[in-house]
Amino acid sequence: MSxxxxxxxxxxxxxxxxxxxxxxxxxxxxxxxxxxxxPSYLSKVERGHVPPPSExxxxxxxxxxxxxxxxxxxxxxxxxxxxxxxxxxxPQLFGELIxxxxxxxxxxxxKLVREVRDGDW
Amino acid sequence: MSxxxxxxxxxxxxxxxxxxxxxxxxxxxxxxxxxxxxPSYLSKVERGHVPPPSExxxxxxxxxxxxxxxxxxxxxxxxxxxxxxxxxxxPQLFGELIxxxxxxxxxxxxKLVREVRDGDW
DNA sequence: TGTACTGTGTACTAAATAGTACACGATTGT
DNA sequence: ACAATCGTGTACTATTTAGTACACAGTACA
Numbered sequence: 001m002s003x004x005x006x007x008x009x010x011x012x013x014x015x016x017x018x019x020x021x022x023x024x025x026x027x028x029x030x031x032x033x034x035x036x037x038x039p040s041y042l043s044k045v046e047r048g049h050v051p052p053p054s055e056x057x058x059x060x061x062x063x064x065x066x067x068x069x070x071x072x073x074x075x076x077x078x079x080x081x082x083x084x085x086x087x088x089x090x091p092q093l094f095g096e097l098i099x100x101x102x103x104x105x106x107x108x109x110x111k112l113v114r115e116v117r118d119g120d121w
Numbered sequence: 122m123s124x125x126x127x128x129x130x131x132x133x134x135x136x137x138x139x140x141x142x143x144x145x146x147x148x149x150x151x152x153x154x155x156x157x158x159x160p161s162y163l164s165k166v167e168r169g170h171v172p173p174p175s176e177x178x179x180x181x182x183x184x185x186x187x188x189x190x191x192x193x194x195x196x197x198x199x200x201x202x203x204x205x206x207x208x209x210x211x212p213q214l215f216g217e218l219i220x221x222x223x224x225x226x227x228x229x230x231x232k233l234v235r236e237v238r239d240g241d242w
Numbered sequence: 243t244g245t246a247c248t249g250t251g252t253a254c255t256a257a258a259t260a261g262t263a264c265a266c267g268a269t270t271g272t
Numbered sequence: 273a274c275a276a277t278c279g280t281g282t283a284c285t286a287t288t289t290a291g292t293a294c295a296c297a298g299t300a301c302a
Contacts (some may be wrong), residue, residue: 149249149250150248161250161252164249164251170250
């Protein structure tokens with residue numbers, strides 16, 4: 001019932017109900033069924049009565065709702081394990097980079113991302 | 122008893138015993154005492170009989186041995202939670218950046234790190 | 243020679259994680 | 273009206289995590 005527990009739940013409930021307005025298969029029961037969890041559990045998750053689910057379940061939920069898994073994982077207080085793996089392979093390099101970028105504004109980081117994506121590195 | 126469990130243990134044992142050669146306070150017992158864990162537990166950790174300790178304990182161990190915490194955490198299969206926090210604050214930005222850099226060689230990433238560190242971003 | 247310190251084996255455990263199972267009363271659709 | 277579907281409350285549980293507690297035999301050294 002921490003702060004981000006509520007945030008995660010509200011976010012999921014909000015997006016699921018938005019989808020439900022045009023598609024009635026987005027009920028708690030049906031979505032839960034599609035991602036392989038109990039409806040009562042999804043209900044509790046959405047209301048923040050329990051902490052966010054495991055990484056795997058959050059990813060399936062993101063897919064079911066058409067959301068970005070990284071964003072939903074972030075709201076769940078987690079980081080995708082493939083990102084963690086990348087860091088673990090070169091901890092010093094990525095450690096320094098991330099700590100350097102942490103305090104920079106979005107536009108600076110975004111500029112860097114574009115540079116890497118477009119440039120011939 | 123996975124692969125990196127052994128690696129982590131071997132690394133710790135190797136470095137602790139190196140220090141012990143010139144300073145006999147680097148025994149299993151004394152190091153364990155300094156970082157606040159049971160000697161038998163450190164012994165098991167070093168031999169890979171149990172998985173690596175928690176993040177907090179790994180960091181204290183790194184400090185006690187004069188090693189880079191990020192490196193030791195990586196060997197333990199973990200990522201420092203301050204790095205995870207940075208990613209969680211801007212999941213899309215950092216997600217894309219890290220996935221982009223993941224496949225680049227060390228020198229390219231290093232060049233980027235230097236650019237960010239020195240440049241006026 | 244004995245005492246102080248060493249590493250390690252065995253046995254146990256508290257707390258967190260990630261859910262399941264099922265029943266219930268309310269609502270909806272026909 | 274009634275069957276299907278809905279969200280949710282209660283109760284329970286298996287697994288993982290992160291260790292502790294203590295005894296014991298071997299070693300160092302004064």
